[in-house]
Amino acid sequence: MAEPEEQRHLDDARDGAATEEEEASSPFDHPAFLPVLLWGLAIWFGYDGWINQDPDMLEHLTFNRWGFGVLVVLGIYFTIQALRERARDREAPKA
Numbered sequence: 001m002a003e004p005e006e007q008r009h010l011d012d013a014r015d016g017a018a019t020e021e022e023e024a025s026s027p028f029d030h031p032a033f034l035p036v037l038l039w040g041l042a043i044w045f046g047y048d049g050w051i052n053q054d055p056d057m058l059e060h061l062t063f064n065r066w067g068f069g070v071l072v073v074l075g076i077y078f079t080i081q082a083l084r085e086r087a088r089d090r091e092a093p094k095a
Contacts, residue, residue, distance in 0.1 A: 031082035035075055042071035 027033060049064035050055055057064070 031085040035079040035082050037073055038075040038078060040066055044077050045071055 043067040045064045049061060049068050
């Protein structure tokens with residue numbers, strides 16, 4: 001059995017870990033993560049679809065152009081959602 005002082009340190013360590021887990025966040029939790037990712041992919045697809053003249057990439061021209069269109073639409077939608085979420089978080093009172 002653990003000494004009383006050691007037991008107290010173990011209890012403190014467990015309590016500290018629980019609060020850290022609740023407060024910890026990652027970059028993936030940020031509302032702008034998905035829009036930035038989508039816009040980056042849209043730029044890549046747009047470059048391959050309209051600017052790149054590499055003969056190996058010309059066989060995928062239709063795929064890149066359609067992918068660009070889909071990603072731009074998704075980028076617009078999720079950018080609007082992220083802006084709304086940020087505005088809602090700013091207006092919400094901090095607890």
